[in-house]
Amino acid sequence: MSAHADAPHHGPPIANQSSRIDASVLGMFLFIASEAMLFGAFFTAYFFVRVVNPDAQPWPLPPFHLPVFVAGVNTTILVTSSFTMHWALQSIKRGNRNGLKAGLVLTLLMGLAFLLTQMLEYARIGFNPGDGAFGTIFFGLTGLHGAHVFIGLTLLSVATVRAFRGHFTPEHHHGVEIPGIYWHFVDVMWIVVYATIYLL
Amino acid sequence: MRRGSIVRITIYGVLAGIAASLVAVLVPWLPTSASEEMDRIEFAFWFTTVICIGVFSVVAAAIIYSILNFRVQPEDESDGPPIHGHTGLEIVWTAIPAVLVTAIAIVSAIVLARNDDAGPNPIRIAVTAQQFAWKFEYPGDKKVVSGELVLPVDKPVKLTLHSLDVIHSFWVPEFGQKSDAVPGVETTLVITPTKKGKYRVICTELCGLGHSTMRAPVRVVDQATYEKFLADKAGAGAPDETSGKSIFTAAGCSGCHAFAPAGSDAEVGPKLDNVDPRGRPVDEFLRESIENPNAFVEPGFQPDVMPSTYAKTLTGKQLDALVQYLVDGQKGS
Amino acid sequence: MTDVAHAAPEAHHHAPAPPRRGIKRLTGPGFLRAAWMAPLFWALGTGLVLFFRWLGHYEPTADWTVITVVGFLTTAPIGFLAGIGAFDYWLYYIAGRPTRVDDHASHGAFSWRDYFKVNTDHKVIGVQYLVTTFFFFTVGGGLAMLFRAELANPDMQYVDTQTFNGLVSEHAALMIFLFIIPAFAGLANFAVPLMLGAPDMAFPRLNALSYWLLPVAGLMFLAAFLAPGGAFATGWTSYAPLASEQPLGQVFFNMGVQWAGASSIMTALNFLVTIITMRAPGMTFWRMPLLVWANFTTSLLVVIATPFIAGSQFFVMFDRVMHTNFFHVAEGGYVLGYQHIFWFYSHPAVYIMMLPGFGIISEVMAVFSRKPIFGYRLMALSLMGILVLGFSVWAHHMFVAGLAPWLRVPMMVTSMIIAVPTGIKIFSWLATMWEGKLHFRTPMLFALGFISMFVLGGLSGIFLASVPIDIAASDTYFIVAHIHYVLFGGSVFTIFAGIYYWFPKMTGRMYSERLGKLHFWLTFIGFNGTFFPMHWIGLQGMPRRVADYSAEFGNWNLVISMFSFLLGASTIVFFYNVIVSWHRGPIAPSNPWRAMTLEWQVTSPPPVFNFDEIPQVVGGPYEYGVPGAKHAVLRGGAATVHEEEVVH
């Protein structure tokens, strides 16, 4: 709407900014709150199957094993990508375009690496969603998270494209900031999933 | 507020209260209680009702009074007095409801505790629900199973409920108590019947297309009759023996089918006294109808209502016995 | 809808893009493009399914359940939305093109056609919402008429049990997910930005998208009737494990809920951002109209709770489609988990279906009593109280479900405590009327009807909250009575009040007061006649969700059915009134009710961008009777604040 600042009668009046927080940032935070609750629903299912259920199965369900180590490596990859994301944002705030591009590309690559590793893991893991409530919950939570990584990557690639087209400036960089917030959320979520599924 | 208006509004309140009370007493709200648990539930119910009638009367009085007294005069464009609030009042109508609901909660909690407690050694009956039939297993060294629930009067009974497929719910209105039968979870229910007579188990949890037909007969009898019932059953032999009669009740057939020899009069499924074998040997037809009910669906009835699990749950010997029993029971032709 | 429905285009406003010609009409946003994009996307989805199933050696490769879920219920709708142009702007953005300076071509409505396009004007969207939801109300109610006919007599008459359960489930699903919840969203969509002094919602395109998800969800529910095996028939609660063993129609419910849920999450998010960041100068939180407060709290509920029903429906659906074991006992699943997750949304949902109504009633009460709302701040705080408590009572729907026994008493207590904040609201409304100058216009009648009926419904709720009573009453017609006293006597009455209240503002025309009052009385009588007897037939032994019941209840059910037809007929009066008045009702002044809130300070219907200049808020919204009090001062060409002659 800012396009109309010059011409008051040329479209809507400029809305009053009644809060310090920016609309789209707040929007993303609320969206994340909702997303967190979706994970919450899946964790509740996990909780019921593994804790509440009077005759809960062993975890992991023999004879299956969880590739704790590979997943651990994968975790570090994802966590690192949070830092590169942060770097990208800081760079554009300081007006450093190349830092922005490099940061975004690195983040993107690490995200892809994570997703690929997880797919390989699925292919090699030797059990499927039908193998007991254990298999169900495993694929349910990791799958849900995988889907979120995918969404995050899509947002990031958009930001990257625009970064290379030189769209962002130290003043206007929501296009980087907002996907960034989401990406950090996805990473944090993974740490929780990893801890509950693989470690506990 | 002037005295006159106070008097008037109280009158409206009293009138509303009387009207509500009339509705409460003239309409038969609850079934006639047939168990100690239901007696207590009735107490909780009436306790709550009294409080709610009070609340309702207050609200009704205020509304009626306002409608009658504060209606605007025609052409009057003016506004009312700018009253923004009154802390005292607000505290009152926060506190009083709080007290009232607390009272209800306490009474309910006590009733609940008493209704859950079965006493030292209740009669333990295992209830098994399945689409769309009930099965009752009685205690005792001889495993007695029946499609009918028979209880001795004035003895606390503890039912343990299981389900073989989906969620069902056990309810006898006159007993008040209700509980779902949940696959994988054992639920319990305490009933102390106080009136002899015939009642009905109603399945109250939507469990598929036979839900509305999932009923089972209940009989509350004196101790002697109860023991005789058990003895007969035991004598007639548990279902694993080859007595068609006992299988017929044990497997729940009697819950759905009228069949004279078994003395059952249920109407969910067709009468079995003279089955029309559709030009095939009766025994063969009967066997098929039991093992695979949908193979031929009797006109006027729905498929999938009769359990199709009997081929699995009954042994070959039992099936033979059952079919033989039905064949023998056929009238005419 | 007619072209009087919205302000004539102002000279300075960009006219919508010129209609496309020839082949271009197939590529431009609209139903034509949707007509080929939906099948295309269906093919894509189905192709993916076939490819992956072939890749993974699944048998059979063409599994129709999976194809239905992915092709028909997921990708085809996306294709449809893309077709009508719901995503165009974002696609431009994603493609990295410099985003076009938004020319508002898709803003405002200048002919009835604009109501069938993706429109970013919150007022148009509000109307779209209301028309759509009332369509589904008619369908859902029509279904109720059908199964009431079946229930008029014991035994089976017209439909078999599966069909009956299907009718009941569709009835509830449509009424809840496509009438009550979105109808409130529609009213708020229209009123909230105006009340805040904002030119539009924070995210107009998201707003448009969240509207267009509704028809998708609704048609999905209805399409279930065409599925082999008939419509979903497990009630609107679709409990596991039954729901994962039912015919295919069930997945139409599982997925339809996802679309409807996504819609309400987006709207809620939009409301929250709008309310937080776009209030006019001087509009502090303690100066917001209570309707805004109500939608603020409701939106919080939606954002937090809705993902849980999404989860629960995914789980039952996966159990069927992907053979997972969330609720398969034999494989270590846990059946009651479903109910916990479902009710953790669906109890808050009942407040999602009531709080906006509370807001509407507050507006109506103050205006037609010509008095300030009694205890404004406590009114706002009690909303928040209900919000918080609402999350701590879900298990009161599971008192007989084999719930952990220790959980029952705490949940009973919290459930009952909710009577306190709700009571505060009821009594404050009564006090607002006290010594007021009551104008018994139709909205006020519905407001009074609401108070009396909702109190009854709430009180029956207290009975149910008491565990021992609930043990006797659960899953009987007593529940059905409670449902309708709170949802019809509560929510629906407030929706009617709101429709009549804002009708002049939305359409620029006055409705017929006479017909409005007739509608109220018919509804009031029909409603009580239909639902009051359900209380005792339930307690006496009539379970819910049965097509066939024992003969002793025959007479009462006949009475109920008769009244239900009256109730149905009463809505015909409503539709007649609305449609006729919309065409040729008397022109409405900008402020027929002499209300103070901002939406009434602009023309009826409001200008495309609501205000020429953002107003300055200087006082509370309900300062009736306070000499010289003003809620806001408007600069620029908006209608003057002093009241015109009211049209009777």
Ligand code: HEA
């Ligand atoms: C608009 C929707 C709405 C609302 C507002 C409510 C409000 C309440 N509901 Fe209801 N409820 C439903 C919709 C709603 N409900 C639906 C749809 C179902 C069925 C779901 C299904 O299909 O299974 C259901 C079922 C349901 C159950 C489960 C019954 C069962 O299945 O066994 C219970 C049990 O506790 C319950 C309780 C309550 C309570 C305590 C309130 C309270 O919020 C009520 C508070 C209000 C008042 C109490 C009146 C005003 C207060 C005063 C005047 C103050 C003084 C009052 C006292 C001192 C008591 N409801």
Ligand code: HEA
């Ligand atoms: C807001 C929600 C809402 C609304 C408005 C209604 C409205 C109505 N409901 Fe519904 N109902 C529910 C929500 C609602 N219901 C829910 C949640 C359930 C639980 C379902 C479950 O168990 O899962 C339920 C269940 C339910 C049952 C219990 C079914 C069962 O358990 O077996 C019954 C039975 O009578 C019923 C009846 C009605 C009737 C007669 C109306 C009437 O008010 C409808 C009036 C409206 C119309 C009729 C439509 C408009 C008018 C026309 C189409 C004109 C032409 C028609 C004629 C003149 C005949 N409803």
Ligand code: CUA
């Ligand atoms: Cu079993 Cu309903």
Ligand SMILES: [Cu+2]
């Ligand atoms: Cu509830």
